[in-house]
Amino acid sequence: MATVNKNLSEYDKNSIPNAKDFRFGIVVSEWNETITEGLCKGAVKALLENQVPAHHIIRWNVPGSFELIYGSKKMLQTQNVDAVIAIGCVIQGQTKHFDFVCEGVTQGIKDLNVQTDIPVIFCVLTDNTMQQSIDRSGGIHGNKGTEAAIAAIKMAYIRQQASFTHQIDDQHLLSSGALQIENLPLELKE
Ligand SMILES: Nc1c(NC[C@H](O)[C@H](O)[C@H](O)CO)[nH]c(=O)[nH]c1=O
Numbered sequence: 001m002a003t004v005n006k007n008l009s010e011y012d013k014n015s016i017p018n019a020k021d022f023r024f025g026i027v028v029s030e031w032n033e034t035i036t037e038g039l040c041k042g043a044v045k046a047l048l049e050n051q052v053p054a055h056h057i058i059r060w061n062v063p064g065s066f067e068l069i070y071g072s073k074k075m076l077q078t079q080n081v082d083a084v085i086a087i088g089c090v091i092q093g094q095t096k097h098f099d100f101v102c103e104g105v106t107q108g109i110k111d112l113n114v115q116t117d118i119p120v121i122f123c124v125l126t127d128n129t130m131q132q133s134i135d136r137s138g139g140i141h142g143n144k145g146t147e148a149a150i151a152a153i154k155m156a157y158i159r160q161q162a163s164f165t166h167q168i169d170d171q172h173l174l175s176s177g178a179l180q181i182e183n184l185p186l187e188l189k190e
């Protein structure tokens with residue numbers, strides 16, 4: 001479904017887990033700043049609307065979308081966050097640079113999701129024109145920042161639930177004798 005058929009700001013509020021205990025990092029590209037600020041405002045608004053305390057939101061700026069990769073990596077490595085939202089806006093220029101920036105950021109953020117345990121949400125507009133970016137950062141098609149914040153909450157919840165399942169599995173294996181205690185991490189031995 002194309003964005004033109006789906007408002008990016010619309011979501012089922014009944015499907016969102018309680019996010020009051022989650023912490024979020026937001027990394028914002030300074031290229032096309034009027035657009036990325038609009039995306040960030042939409043993301044923060046959605047997080048606050050879903051009970052995320054303001055002091056649970058950490059924001060860093062980076063020069064451009066390509067730097068979202070490194071900025072997101074350092075955010076998840078050094079800050080106690082449950083998800084990171086990477087915000088950028090790449091607009092087609094006269095050269096092929098657009099293609100390389102978009103592909104690089106896409107692959108880099110994908111790699112972070114594969115190689116680390118913290119979800120990194122891809123909130124990067126890759127548009128042909130500034131008007132398309134305006135339309136998707138609080139304009140007629142809604143705000144991709146809102147969509148990204150909701151995705152971040154849902155992925156933080158999945159990560160939390162998966163960690164509980166892992167602990168249950170470990171405890172079950174321990175109680176059943178299938179897992180010898182000396183092989184367990186210290187925190188599971190008590
Ligand atoms: N043209 C856009 C860029 N280009 C800059 C790169 O993202 C990067 O900062 C530079 O190549 C230095 O490494 N960035 C955007 O976010 N949006 C653009 O439209």
Ligand SMILES: CC(=O)[C@@H](O)COP(=O)(O)O
Pocket residue numbers: 090091092093094095096097098099101
């Ligand atoms: C995505 C870009 O880097 C692009 O906006 C730069 O513009 P140009 O391709 O005209 O150099």
